[in-house]
Amino acid sequence: MQRMHTFKLGLLAAGLGLLLTASCKKSDSDTAPYAKLQFSFSNEAGGKPIELGPMNYVNAAGNAYSVDLLKYYVSNITLVKQDGSEVHFPSYNLIDAAVPSSTNFAIDSVPTGTYRSLKFYVGVDSARNHTGLQEGALDPVHGMIWNWNTGYIFFKHEGSFKDSTGATMPLAFHYGTDLAYVGVEIPLNDLQMEAAGRKLFIRFDLNQLYATPIKVDFNFDNNRSSGNAGDVFWQYTIRGNFPSAFSLIKSE
Amino acid sequence: MRMKLILSGVMLVVVIAACKHEQTNPGPKPYQLDIPSGLPEMPIPADNPLTEEGVALGRRLFYDPILSGNQTMSCASCHKQEFAFTDGGKALSTGIDGLEGTRNTMPVFNLGYQRNFFWDGGAADLESQSIAPIQNPVEMHAALPDVIARLNAHAEYPGLFEKAFGTKVITTPMLMKAIAQFERTIVSGNSKWDKYLRGETTLSAAEERGRIVFETEATGDCVHCHTLGSTFSDFEFRNNGVDSISADAGRALITLRGTDSGKFKTPSLRNIALTAPYMHDGRFKTLEECVDHYNTGFHSAKNLDPALRTKVKGRMSAQDKSDLIAFLHALTDEDLIHDPRYSKPAE
Numbered sequence: 001m002q003r004m005h006t007f008k009l010g011l012l013a014a015g016l017g018l019l020l021t022a023s024c025k026k027s028d029s030d031t032a033p034y035a036k037l038q039f040s041f042s043n044e045a046g047g048k049p050i051e052l053g054p055m056n057y058v059n060a061a062g063n064a065y066s067v068d069l070l071k072y073y074v075s076n077i078t079l080v081k082q083d084g085s086e087v088h089f090p091s092y093n094l095i096d097a098a099v100p101s102s103t104n105f106a107i108d109s110v111p112t113g114t115y116r117s118l119k120f121y122v123g124v125d126s127a128r129n130h131t132g133l134q135e136g137a138l139d140p141v142h143g144m145i146w147n148w149n150t151g152y153i154f155f156k157h158e159g160s161f162k163d164s165t166g167a168t169m170p171l172a173f174h175y176g177t178d179l180a181y182v183g184v185e186i187p188l189n190d191l192q193m194e195a196a197g198r199k200l201f202i203r204f205d206l207n208q209l210y211a212t213p214i215k216v217d218f219n220f221d222n223n224r225s226s227g228n229a230g231d232v233f234w235q236y237t238i239r240g241n242f243p244s245a246f247s248l249i250k251s252e
Numbered sequence: 253m254r255m256k257l258i259l260s261g262v263m264l265v266v267v268i269a270a271c272k273h274e275q276t277n278p279g280p281k282p283y284q285l286d287i288p289s290g291l292p293e294m295p296i297p298a299d300n301p302l303t304e305e306g307v308a309l310g311r312r313l314f315y316d317p318i319l320s321g322n323q324t325m326s327c328a329s330c331h332k333q334e335f336a337f338t339d340g341g342k343a344l345s346t347g348i349d350g351l352e353g354t355r356n357t358m359p360v361f362n363l364g365y366q367r368n369f370f371w372d373g374g375a376a377d378l379e380s381q382s383i384a385p386i387q388n389p390v391e392m393h394a395a396l397p398d399v400i401a402r403l404n405a406h407a408e409y410p411g412l413f414e415k416a417f418g419t420k421v422i423t424t425p426m427l428m429k430a431i432a433q434f435e436r437t438i439v440s441g442n443s444k445w446d447k448y449l450r451g452e453t454t455l456s457a458a459e460e461r462g463r464i465v466f467e468t469e470a471t472g473d474c475v476h477c478h479t480l481g482s483t484f485s486d487f488e489f490r491n492n493g494v495d496s497i498s499a500d501a502g503r504a505l506i507t508l509r510g511t512d513s514g515k516f517k518t519p520s521l522r523n524i525a526l527t528a529p530y531m532h533d534g535r536f537k538t539l540e541e542c543v544d545h546y547n548t549g550f551h552s553a554k555n556l557d558p559a560l561r562t563k564v565k566g567r568m569s570a571q572d573k574s575d576l577i578a579f580l581h582a583l584t585d586e587d588l589i590h591d592p593r594y595s596k597p598a599e
Contacts, residue, residue, distance in 0.1 A: 130376040131376055132380035132383060132424075132428065133299070133300075133377065133429070135425055139423060139424050139425065140380075140383055140396060141396045141423070143396065143397070147387050147388045148374050148505065149375075150375050150376035179508075227505060
C-alpha cells in the first residue's frame with residue numbers, strides 16, 4: 001500500500017512537472033529548422049526612389065506627378081517551396097513612404113529549405129476587413145480606414161500631377177473594399193533559406209502600377225476612391241496592375 | 253484518497269501561480285445592464301464586456317468635444333438626450349466646419365440589438381461606427397492620431413483608461429470600446445406601450461385603434477417592417493418609395509448591388525415622436541407627413557419594397573391616420589430622455 005502511494009506520488013510529481021512546463025512554455029521553435037526572413041521594400045517610380053513632395057516622376061501616359069503620401073498594406077505572406085507546398089504567415093504590414101522603418105519587417109520562423117516564390121496580398125482579407133477594432137498595423141489610427149464603410153483603405157497615393165493644359169492638379173487615389181484585395185507572386189529563383197536567415201529586397205514601382213498591363217492617365221483618373229460606380233473601372237485596372245508593380249531586386 | 257485530492261489542489265494552485273503575473277489591480281467591475289422586462293437579452297461582444305469603468309469613461313467621451321478637430325463638438329452635439337439622442341429637428345446636421353451631412357442623424361438607443369450601423373449599414377459593428385463621425389470631414393472632422401495624442405496628454409484620461417482597460421497608454425481600439433460600451437447601456441423600453449404590455453397601464457381608445465391600424469395589412473401594415481415588440485424594426489434595408497429614382501444610392505453604396513439602390517435601414521419606431529424630422533434625409537417634418545407618405549405618397553421605385561408595392565393608395569381613412577399617430581406617440585419613453593445615467597456627466 002505504501003509502495004502504491006509512493007508510485008502515485010511519483011506520477012503526480014511527474015505530471016506536475018509536465019504541466020508546469022507545458023503551461024508556461026511557448027512553442028518549441030529553437031530546436032526546429034527555422035530561420036529569420038527579412039523584407040525590405042523599396043518604393044520607386046521608373047527607377048527613381050520615391051521622394052515625398054517634388055514632381056519628379058512621369059508615368060507611361062506622360063503625366064508628370066508627385067507623391068505627397070504613399071501607404072499600402074502588404075499582408076498574408078506565403079512562401080512556396082520547391083515542391084509546390086506553401087507556408088503561410090498571417091501578417092499585416094503597413095508600408096508608409098514617410099516612415100522609413102515601415103519598409104523593413106521580418107518573419108522570424110521560416111522553415112529552412114528551397115523556395116520557388118513569394119506570395120502576398122495588397123490589402124486586408126475579408127475576415128479582417130469588416131471591423132476597425134484591431135491593433136497594430138490595422139489600428140484605425142493609421143488613417144487607412146474608411147469612414148463610410150467599415151473596412152480598410154488598401155493603398156493610398158496622394159500628390160499632384162500636371163494635366164494636359166500644364167496646370168498642376170491634385171491627385172488622390174484611395175483603393176480598397178473586398179473586391180480590391182489582390183494577390184501578388186514574385187519568383188524567388190530557388191532561394192535557399194539557410195539557418196543564418198535571408199533578406200529579400202522588393203521593389204514597388206508606381207510607374208508599373210499605372211502602366212502594366214493597363215495604362216492609367218491622370219487626366220481621366222485623378223480623384224478616385226472606391227465608393228462610387230465611377231470608380232469601378234479604375235479599381236479593376238489597379239487590381240489588374242498590382243501584380244506587375246512588385247519585383248525582386250535581390251536577395252541576401 | 254484525501255492525500256490525492258490535496259495534492260491535486262496544490263498542483264492546480266502551483267500551475268496557476270506559475271503563470272500568473274503580479275496582479276495588484278483587481279480590474280474593472282462588471283456593469284449590470286438594466287434591461288426593462290419585455291426587451292430581449294442584449295448580445296455583448298466577448299472582446300468588449302461592459303464594465304463600470306468602461307461605461308463611465310465612454311459616457312464622458314460621448315459628451316467631450318476633445319474628440320472633434322477643433323474641440324468644439326462632441327457626439328452629444330448631434331445626439332441630444334432630450335430628442336432620444338437625435339439632433340432636435342434638423343433634417344441634416346452641421347459639422348465643425350459648417351458643412352452639412354447628407355443623412356438625418358440617427359437616434360442612439362437599443363443599439364446593442366442592431367447588426368450594423370448608419371442608414372446604409374456601412375458600419376459593421378458599434379465599435380467601428382464610433383470613429384467614423386469623429387473623422388468625417390462633414391462631422392467632427394478630426395485626425396485620429398491628434399485625438400489619441402490629446403487624450404494621452406490629458407490630465408485625467410490616461411488614468412480613466414487604465415481603470416477601464418488596464419493600461420494608461422491610450423489607443424484607438426480602447427477609445428472605440430469605451431464609447432461602444434456607453435452606447436450599449438442606453439436602453440429604451442419604458443414607453444406607455446411597454447407598460448401596457450406589462451399590464452401596468454391601459455391604452456386609450458385612439459391608441460388601441462391605432463395599434464390595430466399598425467398591425468392590419470389592409471390599412472397601416474406598419475408591422476410588416478417595423479416589427480411589433482422589442483425593437484420596432486426588422487433592421488433590414490428597404491426602398492420605401494420616397495423617390496422614384498433615389499438621389500442617394502443608400503445600401504448599394506455598401507453592397508455595390510444595383511438592386512440595393514435607394515434602400516435604407518428600417519429605423520426603430522420607438523421614441524418616434526421625439527426624433528423628427530423623418531426619413532434618411534429628414535424630408536418629412538411631421539408624423540402626419542410620414543403616414544401620408546405610406547398612405548398615398550409613395551413612388552413606384554424600381555425596387556420598391558414588395559410590402560408597399562402591393563398596397564392600395566388611400567387605404568387609410570383620416571380616422572385611421574390620426575389613430576395611428578396616437579399609437580406612435582405611445583412609443584415615447586420618457587425615462588430614456590430623463591435618465592441621469594445617460595446625461596452629461598458632472599464636470
